[in-house]
Amino acid sequence: MQNPIRILLIENQILTRIGIRTILQMRNDFEIVGEADSGARGFELFRQLRPDVTILSLRLPDSCAIDVLNDYFAENARAKIIVLAEHSGDAEISKSLKKGVLGYVSKDVTEAALIEAIRTVAAGKKYIPPGIAGILSENYGQEELTPAEQKILQALVGGKSNKEIAYESDVSENTVKTHVKNIFDKLGVSDRTSAATLAIRRGLVRIDV
Numbered sequence: 001m002q003n004p005i006r007i008l009l010i011e012n013q014i015l016t017r018i019g020i021r022t023i024l025q026m027r028n029d030f031e032i033v034g035e036a037d038s039g040a041r042g043f044e045l046f047r048q049l050r051p052d053v054t055i056l057s058l059r060l061p062d063s064c065a066i067d068v069l070n071d072y073f074a075e076n077a078r079a080k081i082i083v084l085a086e087h088s089g090d091a092e093i094s095k096s097l098k099k100g101v102l103g104y105v106s107k108d109v110t111e112a113a114l115i116e117a118i119r120t121v122a123a124g125k126k127y128i129p130p131g132i133a134g135i136l137s138e139n140y141g142q143e144e145l146t147p148a149e150q151k152i153l154q155a156l157v158g159g160k161s162n163k164e165i166a167y168e169s170d171v172s173e174n175t176v177k178t179h180v181k182n183i184f185d186k187l188g189v190s191d192r193t194s195a196a197t198l199a200i201r202r203g204l205v206r207i208d209v
Contacts, residue, residue: 004031005122008051010042011035011084012060016107020055023111030118039063047075053122058085058092066092069099080121092203093128103127145186145204152179154205157196 011017024030033049036042039060058065082103083096103121120127155165166173189195199205
């Protein structure tokens, strides 16, 4: 009999964590070796336990997975990580995959899909649900926003005017207008409301909750 797949679960929402734990504990080929409800504790356990698969929540009280993935891969270049998200924004998925993540599932994942994701990632293969794969291919090749455009898009989503953005960024209003036009062109929209809606849906900006 093969050794069970050793899993580290890093998720701060108690009900989500209990649900995943319950599903995995029902199977003999899985073993939860550790649980954490914060990024700091999760990384500490990751270093100590060296799990076969790490399920890492995209958003934690003290960190965002995209920002800390480099630390995980610096610690273990062959780490097998599944990012667990509230919803599927293709920008966040793309960033995660570029950093080396093998799997990506949303928190409404079915039991069968979660099991498949863990087994696939444990085998060193990528797991991307069909629906998410379709979203990725749909937006593949679109020009990425520059850091300045990303910052301005975040401000647009926050409802700030060009004048406010210019003041906070220490640039002219004309510069902001140029950036806004470029953002519209890249996103394929014609107004601020559409840009904000699309940015949230695709995970191009972060919404603090």
